[in-house]
Amino acid sequence: MIKLIASDLDDTLLDQNAQLSAENKKAIAKALERGMIFTISTGRMFQAAAPFGRELGLAMEQPIICYNGALIRRLSGETLYEQPLSTEVSSVIADYGQRRGWTINAYFDDELYVSALNQDVEDYAARIRVDVTAVGDLVKFIQDGNKKLSKLMVIGEPDQTLGRIAELRPLVGENVQLVRSRPRFIEVTNANAHKGNALLWLARFLGLDAGDVMAIGDSNNDLTMIKVAGIGVAVANAPREIQDVADHIVAAHYDHGVAQAITEFAL
Secondary structure: OOOEEEEOHHHHHEOOOOOEOHHHHHHHHHHHHOOOEEEEEOOOOHHHHHHHHHHOOOOOOOEEEEHHHOEEEEOOOOEEEEOOOOHHHHHHHHHHHHHOOOEEEEEEOOEEEEOOOOHHHHHHHHHHOOOEEEOOOHHHHHHOOOOOOOEEEEEOOHHHHHHHHHHHHHHHOOOEEEEEEEOOEEEEEEOOOOHHHHHHHHHHHOOOOHHHEEEEEOOHHHHHHHHHOOEEEEEOOOOHHHHOOOOEEEOOHHHOHHHHHHHHHOO
16 A cells, blocks of 8 residues: 655656646645655755645645755755765866866755856756856865765756766766766766665655555656655656656656556555
């Protein structure tokens, strides 16, 4: 019996306009009425994810998973779990990318920082509705006060991202997660910070087992939680490698796939 439902946001729970559909909201409301717990599991910042939790009517004490599992925080703002990047690793990546003119987002204390503003950064910040601060030298910013970032994100063209992952891996070894979450995004987190670990931690925190959990996602950063959940679900717009590990495939995000998953496998 499913007791906890975890869903990714972008291209999973949210529609093509990055909104919650009435169908998905209705299915989630039914799950909550029956005593199930619903949570968000996203690569987004807390401040960019929490408004959707509030729109869904989740309780303020409800924890949500952010930064691909690097942070679990209640909607009230109380932090329960963190797996930040080390200052050293963040500095190495920022220095390497900055010297090559890469666009790199740095996430510290749930705020977004970049070396300089450009169209990619402005488009990204507008899409998730957050402010962004340009700090000039990103390495200096990270090292000042030995900041431990929740995440770094490299933005590039789709034909660049896999090559950049290959460049970064020898610099950091296995000390980080390097995940291509979208065609243009490389998300960099602590080696232990992924959605699978965070979801298992949250289940234990709530007194549940992995078998009590259903996870729904679409992308490479959802792979670990789809694997560890008792029921792993991929939406139809997920790439083949994600669909192949899922227990079930439902309709695409723009056709209310989350509502279908909840109705067929949880209610």
